[in-house]
Amino acid sequence: MIRRLAFALFLFLSALPAHAVNPDEVLADPKLEARAREISSHLRCLVCQNQSIDDSNAELARDLRLLVRERLKSGASDQQVYDYLVSRYGEFVLLKPRLSEHTLFLWGAPALLALIGVMGLGFFAASRNGRRKAVALTEEEKARLQAILKE
Structure with a gap:
């Protein structure tokens, strides 16, 4: 019985989304951190390509998470952060690309x-x-x- 419960708990925990955000990346302001998490969940890890940067352990994903947080701390709006990253990495950085002449x-x-x-x-x-x-x-x-x- 205990094995079954342990296995069920393992399945439940493995189904939860894994966030790769390290404790040293978390912002002190909970509102800014919530915005950073929301933005990160819509950005593609350029290494993994099928994960958001929030879910990826890749070094580039970590750099992008830090970049998002730096932009937010400097007062940028969510749209400005997206625009900056798209200008730097192209539409591919977005998990759901925008509708434009390029896409x-x-x-x-x-x-x-x-x-x-x-x-x-x-x-x-x-x-x-x-x-x-x-x-x-x-x-x-x-x-x-x-x-x-x-x-």
């Missing part, structure tokens, strides 16, 4: 691929319907076929 293809590609797929299926279905139907053999053709098969 239009990224946002439009799924719809474009779906449209191409539907059109391809339509052409395929139309070509199958346009094929000639098999015509029954005449008596003369049947007799000729039987003669060929007997040879």
